[in-house]
Amino acid sequence: MKNFFSILTIALFLVSCAKKEADLIVINSNTYTVNSNFENAEAFAVKNGKFIAVGTNKEIQDKFTSKNTVDAEKKAIVPGLIDAHCHFYRMGLQQQKVSLEGTKSYDEVLQKLVDFQKEKNTNFITGRGWDQNDWQLKEFPTKEKLDELFPDIPVAITRVDGHALLVNQTAIDLSGITKDTPVSGGEIIVENGKMTGVLIDAAMDFIKFPPTSKKEAIQGLLDAQKICFSYGLTTVDDAGISKNTIDLIDSLQQTNDLKMRVYAMVSGDNQKEIDYFINKGIIKTEKLNVRSFKIYGDGALGSRGAAMRTPYSDRENHFGALIYSPERYQEIAKQIAASDYQMNTHAIGDSANTWMLKTYKEVLKNAKNRRWRIEHAQIVSKEDFTHFDNILPSVQPTHATSDMYWAKDRIGPERMKGAYAFKDLLNKYEKIALGTDFPVEKVNPFLTFYAATIRKDTNNYPEKGFQMENALTREETLKGMTIWAAYANFEEEEKGSIEVGKFADFVILNQDIMKVKDSKIPKTKVVATFLNGEKVF
Template identity: 40%
Template sequence: MCTKLKYLALVMMSLSPGMATADTIIDNVLGYTLIGTQLQQFQALAFDDAGKIIATGKSAELAARLPMAKRVDGGGKTLLPGMIDAHGHVLSLGASQMQLGLRATANLAEAQKTIADYARRFPLNQWIIGGEWNQANWKLGRFPTAQEIDAVVKDRPVWLSRVDGHAGWANSKALQLAGITENTPDPSGGKIEKDAHGKPTGILIDAAMSLVSKVVPPASNAEQRTALDLALLELAKVGVTSVHDAGVSESADKLFREYADKGKLTTRIYGMLRGTDGYFDKVSLQGPLLTYGQDFYSLRAVKLFADGALGSRGAALMAPYSDAPHTHGLLFKTTDEMHTMIEKAASKGYQVNVHAIGDAGNHQMLDGFARLPATSANLRHRIEHAQVVALDDIPRFKQLGILPSMQPTHATSDMNMAEDRVGAERIKGAYAWRSFLQQGSRIACGSDFPIESPNPFWGVHAAVTRQDMAGKPAQGWYVNQAMTVQEALRCFTLDAAYAAHQENTLGTLEAGKWADFILIDQDMLNMPAKDIYKIKVLQTWVAGKQVYSATR
């Protein structure tokens, strides 16, 4: 047989059933994936030119089945499905890397020094923008004040958001530009903190933050692109191959579509439109965007807000705060108003995902979802955070088909103040992952970055140990609510995919799904749980293409 005929015969064999050519086989790996509820191991993963998985299995078997495939040695490392962050803020992650950060400051004096240093480094910035401050870490016993920024920067406006994003700290210049005085009333769903003489202190909570943010110059197109580039790089570095973006604006939607068109997205984005008015009214005329750009982008959900955050006492509680009996926190809307928004989004086919932290906020949202037609459950509506839930309300998530979308690192970040806020009884329904899992709820895990780190292994560590990275508390904080390692892997992969209607294309390494996977330096399923946060990502692959390597 001539050479050309031999070659043609080989090509025809490769196209025969069971002999389809795979571009690549990653072998010599310790591979794990969930198939249903079962954890399976494999030695090799094969995928085709289009970036779809052909099979997993033993190296020799895949090599025999796919003799023309390119072979990549996995070096004996652990291979997992790409991690999915079910709640993050993509552009905010990138922007946070360009702004002033106070997360690492140990006290107010250190924060003031950091602000002053930043102001000196960037003398041309009209505004000093940033945040991530946490007065609980500073042991102040109170919020900081405008005068405490004025002491180091008074000639330029300064606007710094709290670590949870639900309170802002302004200096006097920023308050002046926003027109905030002792006569400015609290907006609906917000609070202007005032001193004993009725003067604004510089702290604005929840909806009141917009009084300042609306006078901050918007990011330019170039700044938004830089922020997206920085965010995608960071997400690839920590092994996040898909993220649910909790609050997509018009400009962000256009930017994500542009990047998808140009093949520049290296992390898949499942978008939640911000609110049910404005841009929603325009874009919803075409209905939900189920998939776009080879499944790299979709816009089929809406993000709403029931209340604020626990740290700033903006989360809505049924009874007063245990450490501040004068306040219950804030419900942003009446139940009727919230139901109108939910029904509007759901009637147009959108999944409704509502931020609810306090037990009153969660209760209001459950009541709102209960008023929807039974068929609406197919949209897989979610409560984002589900952080403090009345014990009687936990079963209602399962009864109503509402998915709890939760962030494990919030528990270990909040444990220094959470019980002070809600007391010994209400804490039983707080960060209650085990209670949800035992009733059969599927938890979608995320980080809420940049409020927390986007590193999913920090999330797995928190979910499994209920400890900080110093191993405290020694026995774990309410460790009866901890997950197993396999449960934590599931909530960052398959169940996060389910919460985005993507379980048939993402979340596990099965034939026909996208080849989104990571190589890591340790065997997460068989290592001391206390060390899981130390895991390093060696490679990240999305749709069969390597988008990150630790060696580059």
């Protein structure tokens, strides 16, 4: 009998030794792997920041042991979410300025400015987030009340979309502009012979904001990371940032203070920076990927800066405008096409989409796998959808549910047929990248999921959904927020799904977004966010 127990002890020891040591094991989960077959799994193991096995509880527990085992208690797990178009750095800086998001009137905006100045006592008041389309009087504000409240302190507050700026007279005086200052690619709005204080697109560049200190920049990035991790985002595509910001991101990632993965779209506003990065070549680490340029094609629909082929329905003889000349877009596109870089162009209006698609096609000459992107692809003419056969659409579903109340009045019923047409775009390219454009919209990716699939606001409006022929399925939407977004970044081999060899980025949710009732989707919460197998939220 003694020999029997000795043999049993040895056998158990050998079995234990046969198991491989993992850094993390997750069991009892409802994991959506988002692999090629969109399979579910119960468990997975992580080693050195990557998935090393995915399968059933028995398969994983028979092969691996770990000092760190997470029992998911049947909760849904999805790959780390990717926001394919956002303004990560800008949102972080906004945390240190007055927030005007959700204001329901100009008077509420003014009160927030007054309260902010009492607390901060700054030398230059800046903020962002007002949207006149959310007010009862859906017209641009004017500066008279700003001048009364702040006669000696410059004020410059940006519209929610970043394409319009309201300034007071002190800020105007500092800039040196007048109502007659020429503007290309924008507008100084004048009424009754006087400046209203509203500047559109390129005209905004006349206002010189106080420089951001390095301390403020670092804090902004860390604040943005904290917010994004709380929503399950593990990769962000920061659309339009400078070399200095990219260098700062890289340095913070190297010290592991910034863990967020960043797909950096270099701002194409500066020719010197275009030249620098093209000469430098692609920059790629596990956390940073610099291989694209963000170019502005036009402005925004909300501020009537989007370039349209025929006049706006609610403003006679007004077409919006391209930011640059057609010749300039050709120059930029040809230079980028001759490199390994990707070109990602903001195009809202049908005219901007027409021109950029035409330009892409001409310079790429049917080149394969360039994955050039149209960012927003918001209003597309019927005949232009065919051009998305090798041009990747990158859209933000919450734009549809934010704009649906007034967009038809702005562009008319005929053009609405090609507006926010996510399914039509997906059918042409067979993939679609989804993002939020935060801080233009809220960071919350579950609002993205809801807007893409259900196409309603959180008050259940409209009852039957907004243009439901262009709704995406839940599977398509999750792919657009994971594997297809990774593909848009040339990163599908390393992230976007829970598969062996990929980064162990995943999110545990409090409910199954693939199965819960429609109305419950926006209420989804993140239980935990893991990056490289490390719990970061």
